[in-house]
Amino acid sequence: MALAVPLGLLALWELLARLAVVSPRYFPPPSRVSTALVDGFTEGDLGGETLVTLTRLALAFALAAVPAVPLGLLMGMVRPVREAVEPYIAVLFPVPKIALLPFLMILLGVGEPAFVLTGAISAFFQITISTLAGVQTMDPRLLDVGRNYGAQGARLFTRVILPAALPAIFTGLRLGLGLALVAIVAVEFIAAKSGLGHLVYRHWQTLSTPQMYGAFALVGALGLLLTRGLRALQARMLVWQEDPGRL
Amino acid sequence: MSRRPGWLAQHWLAVASPVALLIGWEVASAVGLLREAFFPRPSTVLIHLRRLVTDGTLLAHALPTLSRIGGAFALAAILGVATGLAMGLWRRLREGLDPVFAVIYPIPSVLFLPLVSFLVPRGETALIVTTAATSFFLVAFTTTEGVRQIDPLVVEAARHYGARGRRLFTAVLLPGALPFILTGLRLGLGYALIVVVAVEIVSASRGLGALLWLSWQVLKVEDMYATFLVIAALGAVLSYGLAVLRARLLPWAQDVAER
Amino acid sequence: MKVVVDDVSVAFDSRGHTVVALDRISLRVAAGEFLCVVGPSGSGKSTLLRVVAGLLRQTSGDVRIEAARPGAPLTAMVFQEHALLPWRTVLANVVFGLENRGVSRAEREARARDMLALVGLSRFARHYPHQLSGGMKQRVGIARALANDPEVLLMDEPFAALDAQTRTIMQEELLRIWASLGTTVIYVTHSLEEALLLGDRVVLMTARPGRVSQVFPVDLGRPRGLEIRGSPAYGVLLEKIWSQLRDEVVRAMDADRDP
Numbered sequence: 093m094a095l096a097v098p099l100g101l102l103a104l105w106e107l108l109a110r111l112a113v114v115s116p117r118y119f120p121p122p123s124r125v126s127t128a129l130v131d132g133f134t135e136g137d138l139g140g141e142t143l144v145t146l147t148r149l150a151l152a153f154a155l156a157a158v159p160a161v162p163l164g165l166l167m168g169m170v171r172p173v174r175e176a177v178e179p180y181i182a183v184l185f186p187v188p189k190i191a192l193l194p195f196l197m198i199l200l201g202v203g204e205p206a207f208v209l210t211g212a213i214s215a216f217f218q219i220t221i222s223t224l225a226g227v228q229t230m231d232p233r234l235l236d237v238g239r240n241y242g243a244q245g246a247r248l249f250t251r252v253i254l255p256a257a258l259p260a261i262f263t264g265l266r267l268g269l270g271l272a273l274v275a276i277v278a279v280e281f282i283a284a285k286s287g288l289g290h291l292v293y294r295h296w297q298t299l300s301t302p303q304m305y306g307a308f309a310l311v312g313a314l315g316l317l318l319t320r321g322l323r324a325l326q327a328r329m330l331v332w333q334e335d336p337g338r339l
Numbered sequence: 340m341s342r343r344p345g346w347l348a349q350h351w352l353a354v355a356s357p358v359a360l361l362i363g364w365e366v367a368s369a370v371g372l373l374r375e376a377f378f379p380r381p382s383t384v385l386i387h388l389r390r391l392v393t394d395g396t397l398l399a400h401a402l403p404t405l406s407r408i409g410g411a412f413a414l415a416a417i418l419g420v421a422t423g424l425a426m427g428l429w430r431r432l433r434e435g436l437d438p439v440f441a442v443i444y445p446i447p448s449v450l451f452l453p454l455v456s457f458l459v460p461r462g463e464t465a466l467i468v469t470t471a472a473t474s475f476f477l478v479a480f481t482t483t484e485g486v487r488q489i490d491p492l493v494v495e496a497a498r499h500y501g502a503r504g505r506r507l508f509t510a511v512l513l514p515g516a517l518p519f520i521l522t523g524l525r526l527g528l529g530y531a532l533i534v535v536v537a538v539e540i541v542s543a544s545r546g547l548g549a550l551l552w553l554s555w556q557v558l559k560v561e562d563m564y565a566t567f568l569v570i571a572a573l574g575a576v577l578s579y580g581l582a583v584l585r586a587r588l589l590p591w592a593q594d595v596a597e598r
Numbered sequence: 599m600k601v602v603v604d605d606v607s608v609a610f611d612s613r614g615h616t617v618v619a620l621d622r623i624s625l626r627v628a629a630g631e632f633l634c635v636v637g638p639s640g641s642g643k644s645t646l647l648r649v650v651a652g653l654l655r656q657t658s659g660d661v662r663i664e665a666a667r668p669g670a671p672l673t674a675m676v677f678q679e680h681a682l683l684p685w686r687t688v689l690a691n692v693v694f695g696l697e698n699r700g701v702s703r704a705e706r707e708a709r710a711r712d713m714l715a716l717v718g719l720s721r722f723a724r725h726y727p728h729q730l731s732g733g734m735k736q737r738v739g740i741a742r743a744l745a746n747d748p749e750v751l752l753m754d755e756p757f758a759a760l761d762a763q764t765r766t767i768m769q770e771e772l773l774r775i776w777a778s779l780g781t782t783v784i785y786v787t788h789s790l791e792e793a794l795l796l797g798d799r800v801v802l803m804t805a806r807p808g809r810v811s812q813v814f815p816v817d818l819g820r821p822r823g824l825e826i827r828g829s830p831a832y833g834v835l836l837e838k839i840w841s842q843l844r845d846e847v848v849r850a851m852d853a854d855r856d857p
């Protein structure tokens with residue numbers, strides 16, 4: 093039943109395009125878009141391009157998550173660290189990360205490193221902030237319980253603090269992945285010569301609209317799969333958590 | 340951050356850290372430890388910033404950006420709140436639109452530019468509509484959450500004491516959802532800035548994003564940094580300015596889940 | 599008779615099978631009487647109250663409330679979790695029902711202030727609910743109900759969420775207020791002690807499906823104070839009713855145990 097509305101809309105679009113009520117040049121019927129998609133995978137290199145985007149995403153995410161989680165934890169537990177780092181996060185968080193792209197391209201040239209790093213930075217702030225929040229908002233009584241039952245230092249960390257912060261960390265990772273994907277696709281659209289974002293741009297310029305919408309849909313599907321997938325994973329791994337949150 | 344006396348003593352690190360960085364950068368750049376071509380001295384950047392202001396370039400580019408953000412935000416806010424309220428109140432609508440939104444939301448707004456350009460004549464309108472895209476979803480989504488999180492017991496009590504239909508809406512549902520709506524608007528405004536910069540890079544000749552890209556293309560690095568500074572300042576104002584406003588307007592909503 | 603509950607049943611569908619919350623309940627409440635309804639969890643006491651309040655539609659049977667004063671609402675309920683509107687001040691919350699009924703501003707404010715004085719919260723008229731303690735919030739809930747001047751006052755375990763000490767004080771307060779107003783009250787509680795302290799009669803309900811097990815008159819005299827809890831008559835009555843209630847509670851717990 094949840095699919096009724098989207099399917100209905102697609103059917104409507106198909107009809108309007110076929111009847112030329114809307115220009116089929118600019119709004120090709122979904123049937124043609126799906127054909128283009130299939131052809132892209134079987135005959136063209138759509139699979140390869142998708143892989144390119146995914147690879148950039150994976151790299152960006154890893155580059156972001158690996159430093160961000162420990163940093164967030166450190167900031168949550170050691171006050172001077174938080175004090176020293178917080179101003180940068182506060183200032184840079186609201187900045188469009190895409191604005192960093194030109195700088196990165198000057199430093200690293202117009203290529204993969206700059207693209208991946210832009211995505212990584214987008215995710216980095218979110219993950220750090222969420223991790224920090226996870227530590228800061230944990231029930232302080234849990235610490236008392238831990239200490240009372242003999243957990244100190246490293247043990248307190250691994251047995252109490254980390255699990256308590258885990259839901260927030262996971263949410264941060266999930267949001268960060270979404271942000272990284274958005275940043276990378278945007279970067280591809282603007283500056284790259286490969287990847288799904290670039291495909292949308294290229295097909296736009298050549299007005300190969302079925303291919304353009306196809307790439308479009310792929311990006312949406314990718315984003316959806318990743319976030320929903322991670323959310324399901326989160327629910328399964330963190331069984332005790334009530335509600336992993338909606339987005 | 341409260342300005343109590345002793346705030347500085349407590350938070351000196353938060354101030355010292357960036358200051359130290361700037362000083363270190365200035366020195367390293369002047370001495371040659373950092374390549375000045377890539378990392379111009381902060382003092383040089385400021386000089387260039389002043390020039391941009393005095394010769395009118397900054398204003399010429401800042402105004403279009405601001406007006407686009409304003410237009411996009413207004414569009415996203417009005418449509419977003421309306422849609423969000425409708426979705427919050429009518430379950431069928433929400434369930435129908437949810438999958439549509441879920442697929443569209445992860446797509447970066449800037450990607451909608453082609454689509455929008457098919458629908459709407461090229462130019463300011465297209466830029467504004469594209470910029471409004473993600474913000475719209477954000478506002479709609481948070482508004483829906485805002486309606487749904489109202490304590491059902493409070494709604495029941497309000498009904499019991501005679502609030503029906505329109506009255507229930509204005510006296511209960513709207514104020515109840517307001518904290519979330521305002522948070523959504525704040526986030527939406529921040530996103531409008533993010534998207535407008537990307538959109539300007541792709542498709543505009545004037546605007547802060549365009550200025551940034553232009554400066555990059557002619558390798559005027561100091562101008563790049565100066566523009567970046569302006570963009571960052573704008574981001575901070577939009578993000579935090581609204582947060583302060585929200586705290587003022589809603590004294591009763593102390594801790595609302597932001598996400 | 600002020601309130602007549604005539605053969606009321608409430609049944610609903612839950613996951614395929616029918617759940618009977620109330621099974622042919624019949625009750626009569628005299629004008630000015632303080633009736634307490636006691637029973638284990640799941641006995642449908644709150645459901646009964648909601649039916650009388652008109653918040654829930656019964657599956658069969660009838661509820662008739664004598665309307666002695668034209669224009670006065672039939673019921674006003676005090677909810678367990680106060681259910682105040684967080685975005686309204688204390689005063690604004692108390693006038694809510696009057697506002698919805700179109701009472702003039704001057705009149706409703708005067709009435710609200712009277713009620714706030716009665717519950718001892720005059721000083722807090724401009725405060726917001728989140729600034730008040732649990733007991734104070736509940737007092738506002740009572741003021742809100744009384745401000746509406748209902749034919750029947752309904753109270754759904756109003757003090758259950760409070761700590762024992764606050765609860766005792768509130769019970770005392772309630773007795774004082776009721777003594778001065780003489781409203782008809784139907785009071786739901788799971789505490790037998792509370793029911794004997796407050797009520798003229800105690801209705802004992804069974805575990806699900808909820809039926810009236812027995813009705814006990816409480817001959818402990820009026821005016822009544824906390825000291826009644828030390829009297830031998832109280833002890834005897836408590837013993838007598840508890841042995842019956844206990845059976846019902848155990849029956850309810852056993853029902854939980856079964857898959």
